[in-house]
Amino acid sequence: MRLKLVSLLIILSGLSACSTTEKPTKTTENLSSANSTTQIQATDAQSMYQIALNRQGADKIQLLYSARDAAITEQSWPLLEQVCIELERTPSVDQVQNKLYIAFAQKQQNKNTLALEILASLDSQLTQPEHFAWHQYLTASIYASQNLPKDAMPYFFRASETASKNNLTIPQLNKGLWENLKQLSSYALERFNRGSVVQQGWVNLALYHLVYLGAPVELDQAINNWQRRYPTHPAIDVLPKKAAALIAIAPLDIERLVVLIPQSGANERLGDALKAGILGALDSSPIQETIFIDEMLSPSEITAKLSEIKPNFVIGPLLKGNIDKLVANQALQSYPTLHLNSFDGERTSTQHYFFALNPEHEVQQALEHFLAMGYQKPMLLAPNNGAGQRLVEYFNIQWQRYSETKPEVGLYDDKKDMPTTITSLLEVDKSKERISTVKSLFKQEVESETRSRRDIDVIYILGDAMETRLLKPYLDVNVSTFAERIPLYASSKSHSKQIDKTDKGDLDGLYFTELPWMLSDQISKQALRQQYNTLWPDQADISQRLFAMAYDSVAILSDITQLSMIPGKQFGGLTGQLSITSDGQINRHLNWAQYKNKQISAVQLKTHAPIPLFMQTASDQMGSE
Incomplete structure (x- = not known):
């Protein structure tokens, strides 16, 4: 926490340094002794701000500046925003600089849409290189904080170019740019390998690290060549420590x-x-x-x-x-x-x-597919227990990052509760009530057919294999024949190799995520699977999944250091495509499969990183201007 605070102070002090409007100076002419005493006594940001509201002229501005600095020290971002809004009413204040402070305060509060709106409003006012560099850096930081490295990079590059050209110091810029750059694939890096010398220098350094990672001698030689080619490049600031760390990366030698x-x-x-x-x-x-x-x-x-x-x-x-x-x-x-x-x-x-077989990995993968397909209103069906409620909550939290709609959720207690849960969510019960009312008005027989609601466009089942086989038929008979069939998806919990030996028919059409090891036609190590089936022909599903996880835990060791240093780098295992996050968690991307004609077939489903709501809003607004 102390290091984080120091970094923030360094960053914001740099932003203050780019101001071209001088702050009022404390003198006996513009501050009375009483006011000076008040300032000394008021040491916290809120007190300074309250006192400033009752002052005028230079005295007020000085107090607001002090309150602003104190708010940064205290990491009181709502107060920092209030102070800057008050400063905005004073003509003598550097308005562009002050807007940058407001955008920073909003970013720290995760008000990303508002921060981007302010930054966009400054585009035509960035006549000074200091303002432009900080504007680009703050914009890049917002995108980077949302795990959008491709969107952040153009702003990082422009900030670096401007700072280098004008000999400006923006603390944390080079570090932030480098950390973001390392998240890109070689394909993405090649697409950025153009433009200014500064930009190409950054990209080439990142490409060297990707190509020669694990080969210390070759990497050292490549970096020496890079330094001769770019002797004054700003990446020099991050090179020594990072280069030493990466040069040291070699496959683990485990005896x-x-x-x-x-x-x-x-x-x-x-x-x-x-x-x-x-x-x-x-x-x-x-x-x-x-x-x-x-x-x-x-x-x-x-x-x-x-x-x-x-x-x-x-x-x-x-x-x-x-x-x-x-x-x-x-x-x-x-x-x-x-x-x-x-x-x-x-x-x-x-x-x-x-390394865990976390179901959240599958929920995230399904969610990203739903968004890529343009689904607007998902319906979740899950058991009403701790595990089911946890996954539903995870889906809801993630979904709200990308969509303004709220998923429908059905939690069932047992198999007897399933029909009621489904008919209620699809509003089939209301349709039946309307039919009953109409029939009561006529003596002759009335032809009728129930209708389900039309806004649900995808259904995601989070139950186990037995529950899924009970839910699927209820869904089939309760979706209106007048409506298009609603796509059905499930997690690997819905799939059981043991149950599938005798029963696949009821799941026809269902998509699900699964470990490659559990899908006969998608296993890269067929000889290993055949040997396993010979030794343990009737192993429980959980035992088969744990076997695959243990196998991967050994197989991944030769690459584990490189995987941890390169965000997005993947290892193809029995449990999926594996990568390592910055906090050491192994993330999995599973295979997709579908029940079709009483068989399980591999399918390739559309998916890509979704666009957060704040970016969608900003894009719409910029497009309409």
Whole structure:
């Protein structure tokens, strides 16, 4: 928190330095001793602001400047916005600079649409290079904060070009630009490899890091060549530390691996599935020695064993409770570790990673597909329990980032509750009531057919395999024949290789996400799958999924350092396309499949990164001007 505060102060002090309007100077001529005493006593931003409202002239402006600085120190962004709005009413204040402060305050409050509107309104007033550079930097920062690196880069480049040309210092600019640039693929970088010398210098440096990552000698030589070509480039500021870190990246050389999995107690069966996956991957791994330890031992016992073994890397544990215990005990602090579950606490080492079969990965993937298809009103069906409610909440929060509509949600308690939940959500019950009323008005028989609501354009099922097979027929019979069939989607929970052996028919047309390992025609390692089926022909679905996760946990080790350093870089595994986020979480992109003609077929579905609402609004407004 202290470092974050210092960075903010440095950034905002740079913005103040770009002002061309001098602040009033404190002198005995323009400030009475009483006023000076008041200022000394008022040390917090709110007090200074309140006092300033009762002052006039230079005294008021000076107090507002002090309140502004204090608001930044206190990170009181709503107050900073208020102070700047008050300053806006004073003609002698640098209005462009002040607008930039307001935009910054709004950005810090996640008022991205308003911040972009202010920045857009300044386009014709940016006559000074200082203003233009800060304007471009703030715009880039907004896009970067929303994980939109491609949109941010043109603004970062223009800020860097202007700062370099005019010898301006914008703290955090080079660092922010570099962090954002590293998120781009080689294809995206090539598209940016044009324009000014400054822009091409940044892009070429990023391309070198991508091409030669893991090859220290070649990377060192490439960077030396780059420095000779761009001797005064602003990237020099970030180069030494970053280059040293990246040059040091080489594939891990693991001689001794420790695996922490349940080998006793109620979860021993899960441990057996994991052990099979680990051993399967070790057949083609250069790791020389692997030791399995029961994660159900006490933290002190595990610590003692690790001290004796001195492993190069640790995989596990599986259970969240055991991860919490070992983190609290710091038993794994000194060892690079790939935990086999997620962790809710703070990551204590950059060498610690977390690999879990999180259903949230699938929910995000489905949501991005819905938005790419232009669906406006999704309906979610989920069990009324903790897991179902958590996934529905996750979907709702993410959906509201991109759409103004609110999803319909149906939570069912059990199979008896399903028909009522569906007919109520689709408003089929109301249609039946209207039909009953009409029939009561006529003696002769009235031909009728129920109608379902028309605004629902996609349905997402978050139930398990048995629940999905019960829900699908209810949906089929309750959607009006007058309306187009509503596309049905589900997560991997809906798919069971065991149940599919005898029953696929009821799910015809359903799309779902799934691990490649669980889809017979999409497995890259067919020989491994055949061997697995021979050894364990009737394994439960959970055991098969854990086998795939354990296999990937070993296979990914040779690339894990590079994956953690390059956002977006992927590893093709049995559990999906794997990448590593900045906080060490392994993210998965699964395969799509569809039930069709009593078979499961691979499908390629349209998907791309969605555009947040604040960007949609800004684009509409700029297009209408």
